[in-house]
Amino acid sequence: MNARSIIGAACAALAIATAIPAAADDPGDVVTPHFEQAIPNIPGKTLTALIVDYPPGGTSAPHRHADSSFIFAYVLSGEIESKVNDGATQVYRAGESWYEPPASNHLVSRNASKIKPAKLLAVFVADTDEKALTTPIE
Template identity: 85%
Template sequence: MTNAQVIIGAACTILAIATPAAAHGPGDVVTPHFEQAIPNIPGKTLTALVVDYPPGGASMPHKHADSAFIFAYVLSGEIESKVNDGPIQVYRAGESWYEPPAARHLVSRNASKTKPAKLLAVFVANSAEKALTIPVE
């Protein structure tokens, strides 16, 4: 491997790590909560993120890593979500849904214009895939 390939590879890794925040709108706060390799499933990592949506807050349309299976759980408030070609659905605190690998998350927003909402997103993905969320153009 040449020095140029190493530098390009490092730059791609930095971009991949930075990409998840790019899928979220201004004012949304995405907080890494937990990340751990799954010991009995080599090559897989479990990652948990907390997404805080301000009143009226929304994520940009995005897709998830090709290997990522996602479990989403509403911690507080109400979240509107549309995955792939499914309908827009409203999930309330205590409700959950899943997203299959390579899902396109076209709507993810706080259903309220006056109250905040909070979402826990748990990913099981290939450990080598660092960009779990990629903006959709």
């Protein structure tokens, strides 16, 4: 093995090693199903509640919500920065809430803090047969 090959291999290893920590520095969210129940007096509709935990600096990838889903979002702790459709980007604090109309594009959803965690309750009312409540926007 010559010096050029060793240097090339070392540069490739260094590039890979520096790329891995960069990905680790971009934490995502953790979504935990909390409750799901068919709504007995509204045939074909289901209420689903999810808890979304954001670590410090955590984000959700941009996503689209199901065509039938009406969403109520309530900040349980911390501060959440959110942008839905063409609305303004807003910061919601613990105890504040907002709603998202059916088929919304959720373009920004992240922890507004780089040092404190945040937690969100997301409640969906959607068609029972619509299982994918969110789809990534590519």
